[in-house]
Amino acid sequence: MFDKDRVYHLPLTDIFYDDQFNCRGSFTPQSVYDLAQSIKTMELQTPVIVRPAEDAGVKTHLYHLVAGHRRYKAVEIFLKWDTIPALIKPGIDDETASILNLVENIEREDLPTVEQAKAIRATFGDLPMREIGRRLNRGFHWVKHRLGLLELSTHIQDYVTNGNLSLRDVELLLRVPPEHRDKEAEILIQKKGRGEPASIRVRRSRVRKTSEIKQMMTDMLEQGAQGLGTYALAWAIGEIDDKTMEEHINQANKPTVIN
Numbered sequence: 316m317f318d319k320d321r322v323y324h325l326p327l328t329d330i331f332y333d334d335q336f337n338c339r340g341s342f343t344p345q346s347v348y349d350l351a352q353s354i355k356t357m358e359l360q361t362p363v364i365v366r367p368a369e370d371a372g373v374k375t376h377l378y379h380l381v382a383g384h385r386r387y388k389a390v391e392i393f394l395k396w397d398t399i400p401a402l403i404k405p406g407i408d409d410e411t412a413s414i415l416n417l418v419e420n421i422e423r424e425d426l427p428t429v430e431q432a433k434a435i436r437a438t439f440g441d442l443p444m445r446e447i448g449r450r451l452n453r454g455f456h457w458v459k460h461r462l463g464l465l466e467l468s469t470h471i472q473d474y475v476t477n478g479n480l481s482l483r484d485v486e487l488l489l490r491v492p493p494e495h496r497d498k499e500a501e502i503l504i505q506k507k508g509r510g511e512p513a514s515i516r517v518r519r520s521r522v523r524k525t526s527e528i529k530q531m532m533t534d535m536l537e538q539g540a541q542g543l544g545t546y547a548l549a550w551a552i553g554e555i556d557d558k559t560m561e562e563h564i565n566q567a568n569k570p571t572v573i574n
Contacts, residue, residue: 317403319402319403319405321402321403322400322401323400324399324400325365325377325378325403326397327390327391327396327397327398327399329377329378330363330365330377330379330387330401331368331371331373331376331378331379331380332380332387333379334384336381336412336413337416338413338417338437338438339384339385339420339426339434340437342384342385346385347388347389347392348389350385350389351390354386354390355394359386359390359400361386362400362401362402363380363381363386363387364381364402364415365378365380365381366379366381366403366405366406366407366412367403370406370407370412371409371412378403379412381407381415381416382415382416382419382420383419386399417434417438418451420434421451427476428475428476428482429464429472431461432462433465435447435461436462443567444458444459444462460482460486461482463489464482464485466489466493467485467488468497470497470500471488471496471497474500479507480500480503480504481513484500484503487514488500490549490554490555492556522553523550523551523552523553531547531551534564535547535564538564540563541567542567543563543564546560547560
Protein backbone atom coordinates (compact mmCIF):
# COMPACT_ATOMS: atom_id res chain seq x y z
CA MET A 316 0.00 0.00 0.00
CA PHE A 317 1.36 3.39 -1.03
CA ASP A 318 0.98 6.62 0.93
CA LYS A 319 -0.27 9.05 -1.75
CA ASP A 320 1.14 12.05 0.13
CA ARG A 321 4.58 10.62 0.81
CA VAL A 322 7.53 11.55 -1.39
CA TYR A 323 9.41 8.40 -2.38
CA HIS A 324 12.92 8.34 -3.83
CA LEU A 325 12.54 5.91 -6.73
CA PRO A 326 15.31 4.52 -8.94
CA LEU A 327 15.08 6.05 -12.41
CA THR A 328 15.50 2.58 -13.89
CA ASP A 329 12.25 1.48 -12.22
CA ILE A 330 10.20 4.18 -13.99
CA PHE A 331 8.79 3.71 -17.50
CA TYR A 332 9.28 6.94 -19.45
CA ASP A 333 6.72 7.32 -22.25
CA ASP A 334 7.24 10.58 -24.15
CA GLN A 335 3.94 10.05 -26.00
CA PHE A 336 2.08 10.31 -22.71
CA ASN A 337 3.27 13.86 -22.03
CA CYS A 338 0.63 16.39 -23.15
CA ARG A 339 3.34 18.96 -23.86
CA GLY A 340 4.82 16.75 -26.55
CA SER A 341 8.54 17.07 -27.16
CA PHE A 342 10.76 19.71 -25.55
CA THR A 343 14.10 21.11 -26.62
CA PRO A 344 17.42 19.84 -25.22
CA GLN A 345 18.17 23.43 -24.20
CA SER A 346 15.04 23.61 -22.03
CA VAL A 347 16.03 20.33 -20.35
CA TYR A 348 19.55 21.64 -19.74
CA ASP A 349 18.23 24.93 -18.32
CA LEU A 350 15.93 23.01 -15.98
CA ALA A 351 18.84 20.81 -14.88
CA GLN A 352 20.87 23.89 -13.96
CA SER A 353 17.92 25.24 -11.99
CA ILE A 354 17.53 21.95 -10.13
CA LYS A 355 21.27 21.90 -9.45
CA THR A 356 21.03 25.33 -7.83
CA MET A 357 17.58 25.25 -6.22
CA GLU A 358 17.06 21.47 -5.89
CA LEU A 359 13.99 19.72 -7.28
CA GLN A 360 11.04 21.75 -5.99
CA THR A 361 8.24 19.49 -7.27
CA PRO A 362 8.36 15.67 -7.25
CA VAL A 363 7.38 13.81 -10.39
CA ILE A 364 4.17 11.78 -10.35
CA VAL A 365 4.05 8.08 -11.14
CA ARG A 366 1.53 5.26 -10.91
CA PRO A 367 2.14 1.54 -10.46
CA ALA A 368 3.10 -0.03 -13.78
CA GLU A 369 0.24 -2.53 -13.68
CA ASP A 370 -2.25 0.37 -13.72
CA ALA A 371 -0.79 1.40 -17.10
CA GLY A 372 -0.41 -2.11 -18.50
CA VAL A 373 3.38 -1.81 -18.39
CA LYS A 374 5.27 -5.02 -17.66
CA THR A 375 8.88 -3.91 -18.09
CA HIS A 376 9.09 -1.48 -15.15
CA LEU A 377 7.65 -0.98 -11.67
CA TYR A 378 6.19 2.47 -12.30
CA HIS A 379 4.78 4.55 -15.14
CA LEU A 380 5.66 8.26 -15.31
CA VAL A 381 2.49 10.37 -15.27
CA ALA A 382 3.84 13.91 -14.88
CA GLY A 383 7.33 15.39 -14.77
CA HIS A 384 8.83 14.20 -18.05
CA ARG A 385 11.19 17.17 -18.43
CA ARG A 386 12.30 16.89 -14.80
CA TYR A 387 12.98 13.19 -15.32
CA LYS A 388 15.18 13.86 -18.36
CA ALA A 389 16.97 16.73 -16.63
CA VAL A 390 18.12 14.59 -13.71
CA GLU A 391 18.78 11.54 -15.89
CA ILE A 392 20.80 13.15 -18.69
CA PHE A 393 22.50 16.15 -17.12
CA LEU A 394 22.58 15.55 -13.37
CA LYS A 395 23.15 11.78 -13.53
CA TRP A 396 20.93 11.05 -10.54
CA ASP A 397 20.16 7.43 -9.69
CA THR A 398 16.86 8.22 -7.97
CA ILE A 399 14.20 10.92 -8.22
CA PRO A 400 11.64 12.24 -5.69
CA ALA A 401 8.20 10.99 -6.72
CA LEU A 402 4.59 10.82 -5.60
CA ILE A 403 2.92 7.47 -6.28
CA LYS A 404 -0.74 7.59 -7.38
CA PRO A 405 -2.20 4.06 -7.45
CA GLY A 406 -5.51 3.07 -9.02
CA ILE A 407 -5.84 5.76 -11.69
CA ASP A 408 -6.83 4.88 -15.25
CA ASP A 409 -5.36 6.30 -18.46
CA GLU A 410 -7.89 9.13 -18.77
CA THR A 411 -7.40 10.28 -15.19
CA ALA A 412 -3.63 10.04 -15.58
CA SER A 413 -3.79 12.13 -18.78
CA ILE A 414 -5.83 14.82 -17.05
CA LEU A 415 -3.43 14.78 -14.10
CA ASN A 416 -0.55 15.25 -16.55
CA LEU A 417 -2.36 18.18 -18.16
CA VAL A 418 -3.33 19.88 -14.88
CA GLU A 419 0.20 19.52 -13.52
CA ASN A 420 1.60 21.15 -16.67
CA ILE A 421 -1.01 23.95 -16.77
CA GLU A 422 -0.25 24.92 -13.19
CA ARG A 423 3.43 25.39 -13.97
CA GLU A 424 4.15 29.08 -14.58
CA ASP A 425 6.63 28.42 -17.38
CA LEU A 426 4.07 26.84 -19.73
CA PRO A 427 3.08 29.39 -22.42
CA THR A 428 -0.63 29.89 -23.07
CA VAL A 429 -0.32 28.53 -26.62
CA GLU A 430 1.26 25.36 -25.25
CA GLN A 431 -1.56 25.11 -22.71
CA ALA A 432 -4.05 25.27 -25.58
CA LYS A 433 -2.25 22.56 -27.54
CA ALA A 434 -2.06 20.36 -24.45
CA ILE A 435 -5.80 20.80 -23.80
CA ARG A 436 -6.62 19.84 -27.39
CA ALA A 437 -4.24 16.86 -27.29
CA THR A 438 -5.82 15.59 -24.08
CA PHE A 439 -9.51 16.20 -24.77
CA GLY A 440 -9.78 16.32 -28.55
CA ASP A 441 -13.17 17.73 -29.61
CA LEU A 442 -14.88 17.37 -26.24
CA PRO A 443 -17.27 20.32 -25.62
CA MET A 444 -15.58 23.25 -23.90
CA ARG A 445 -17.96 23.24 -20.93
CA GLU A 446 -17.13 19.61 -20.25
CA ILE A 447 -13.41 20.33 -20.56
CA GLY A 448 -13.82 23.12 -18.04
CA ARG A 449 -15.69 20.80 -15.67
CA ARG A 450 -12.95 18.19 -15.80
CA LEU A 451 -10.20 20.77 -15.29
CA ASN A 452 -12.17 22.71 -12.68
CA ARG A 453 -11.87 25.80 -14.86
CA GLY A 454 -14.43 28.23 -16.21
CA PHE A 455 -15.90 28.02 -19.69
CA HIS A 456 -14.24 31.25 -20.82
CA TRP A 457 -10.85 30.11 -19.52
CA VAL A 458 -11.09 27.12 -21.87
CA LYS A 459 -12.65 29.11 -24.72
CA HIS A 460 -9.90 31.73 -24.75
CA ARG A 461 -7.16 29.13 -24.93
CA LEU A 462 -8.75 26.91 -27.55
CA GLY A 463 -9.54 30.03 -29.55
CA LEU A 464 -5.80 30.50 -29.95
CA LEU A 465 -5.67 27.34 -32.05
CA GLU A 466 -8.03 28.95 -34.59
CA LEU A 467 -5.48 31.70 -35.21
CA SER A 468 -2.34 31.62 -37.33
CA THR A 469 1.04 30.66 -35.87
CA HIS A 470 2.01 34.26 -36.55
CA ILE A 471 -0.59 35.51 -34.05
CA GLN A 472 0.15 32.65 -31.64
CA ASP A 473 3.78 33.83 -31.55
CA TYR A 474 2.60 37.34 -30.69
CA VAL A 475 0.70 35.91 -27.71
CA THR A 476 3.69 33.84 -26.58
CA ASN A 477 5.94 36.91 -26.81
CA GLY A 478 3.50 39.02 -24.82
CA ASN A 479 2.57 41.37 -27.66
CA LEU A 480 -1.06 40.24 -27.55
CA SER A 481 -3.23 39.17 -24.62
CA LEU A 482 -6.06 36.66 -24.43
CA ARG A 483 -8.44 39.61 -24.48
CA ASP A 484 -6.88 40.61 -27.80
CA VAL A 485 -7.37 37.05 -29.03
CA GLU A 486 -11.07 37.31 -28.21
CA LEU A 487 -11.27 40.45 -30.36
CA LEU A 488 -9.39 38.86 -33.26
CA LEU A 489 -11.70 35.85 -33.31
CA ARG A 490 -14.50 38.21 -34.30
CA VAL A 491 -12.60 39.06 -37.49
CA PRO A 492 -12.92 36.92 -40.65
CA PRO A 493 -9.88 34.61 -40.85
CA GLU A 494 -8.38 36.26 -43.93
CA HIS A 495 -8.10 39.62 -42.10
CA ARG A 496 -6.84 38.46 -38.70
CA ASP A 497 -3.09 38.78 -39.26
CA LYS A 498 -3.46 42.34 -40.54
CA GLU A 499 -5.75 43.31 -37.66
CA ALA A 500 -3.28 41.79 -35.21
CA GLU A 501 -0.54 44.05 -36.57
CA ILE A 502 -2.82 47.08 -36.25
CA LEU A 503 -3.78 46.06 -32.72
CA ILE A 504 -0.13 45.79 -31.65
CA GLN A 505 0.58 49.23 -33.11
CA LYS A 506 -2.35 50.70 -31.18
CA LYS A 507 -1.17 49.12 -27.94
CA GLY A 508 2.32 50.49 -28.57
CA ARG A 509 0.88 54.00 -28.86
CA GLY A 510 -1.13 53.52 -25.68
CA GLU A 511 -4.45 53.53 -27.51
CA PRO A 512 -7.44 51.38 -26.42
CA ALA A 513 -7.38 47.84 -27.80
CA SER A 514 -10.03 47.77 -30.51
CA ILE A 515 -10.46 46.31 -33.96
CA ARG A 516 -12.41 47.19 -37.03
CA VAL A 517 -14.69 44.23 -37.66
CA ARG A 518 -15.06 43.55 -41.37
CA ARG A 519 -18.56 42.23 -41.45
CA SER A 520 -19.97 39.57 -43.66
CA ARG A 521 -23.25 40.58 -45.29
CA VAL A 522 -26.33 41.06 -43.10
CA ARG A 523 -28.59 38.02 -43.44
CA LYS A 524 -32.02 38.15 -44.99
CA THR A 525 -35.10 37.38 -42.90
CA SER A 526 -35.63 34.13 -44.78
CA GLU A 527 -32.05 33.03 -44.03
CA ILE A 528 -32.43 33.82 -40.33
CA LYS A 529 -35.67 31.82 -40.14
CA GLN A 530 -33.99 28.88 -41.86
CA MET A 531 -31.03 29.05 -39.47
CA MET A 532 -33.36 29.06 -36.45
CA THR A 533 -35.21 26.05 -37.88
CA ASP A 534 -31.96 24.18 -38.49
CA MET A 535 -30.73 24.90 -34.96
CA LEU A 536 -33.97 23.67 -33.43
CA GLU A 537 -33.94 20.48 -35.50
CA GLN A 538 -30.34 19.77 -34.50
CA GLY A 539 -30.96 20.53 -30.84
CA ALA A 540 -28.25 23.21 -30.77
CA GLN A 541 -28.87 25.24 -27.61
CA GLY A 542 -27.18 28.20 -25.96
CA LEU A 543 -26.16 29.84 -29.24
CA GLY A 544 -28.32 32.96 -29.09
CA THR A 545 -25.36 35.36 -28.99
CA TYR A 546 -23.63 33.63 -31.90
CA ALA A 547 -26.86 33.53 -33.90
CA LEU A 548 -27.31 37.27 -33.44
CA ALA A 549 -23.71 37.93 -34.44
CA TRP A 550 -24.22 35.79 -37.55
CA ALA A 551 -27.47 37.55 -38.42
CA ILE A 552 -25.87 41.01 -38.39
CA GLY A 553 -22.79 39.82 -40.23
CA GLU A 554 -20.20 39.80 -37.44
CA ILE A 555 -19.36 36.12 -37.99
CA ASP A 556 -19.43 34.16 -41.22
CA ASP A 557 -21.31 30.99 -42.18
CA LYS A 558 -18.34 28.72 -41.51
CA THR A 559 -17.82 30.06 -37.98
CA MET A 560 -21.53 29.72 -37.19
CA GLU A 561 -21.52 26.15 -38.47
CA GLU A 562 -18.55 25.35 -36.21
CA HIS A 563 -20.43 26.70 -33.17
CA ILE A 564 -23.47 24.57 -34.05
CA ASN A 565 -21.33 21.46 -34.46
CA GLN A 566 -19.64 22.15 -31.13
CA ALA A 567 -23.02 22.51 -29.40
CA ASN A 568 -24.18 19.22 -30.92
CA LYS A 569 -21.28 17.17 -29.55
CA PRO A 570 -22.51 14.86 -26.80
CA THR A 571 -21.19 15.41 -23.32
CA VAL A 572 -19.65 12.29 -21.82
CA ILE A 573 -20.06 11.95 -18.07
CA ASN A 574 -17.79 9.46 -16.37
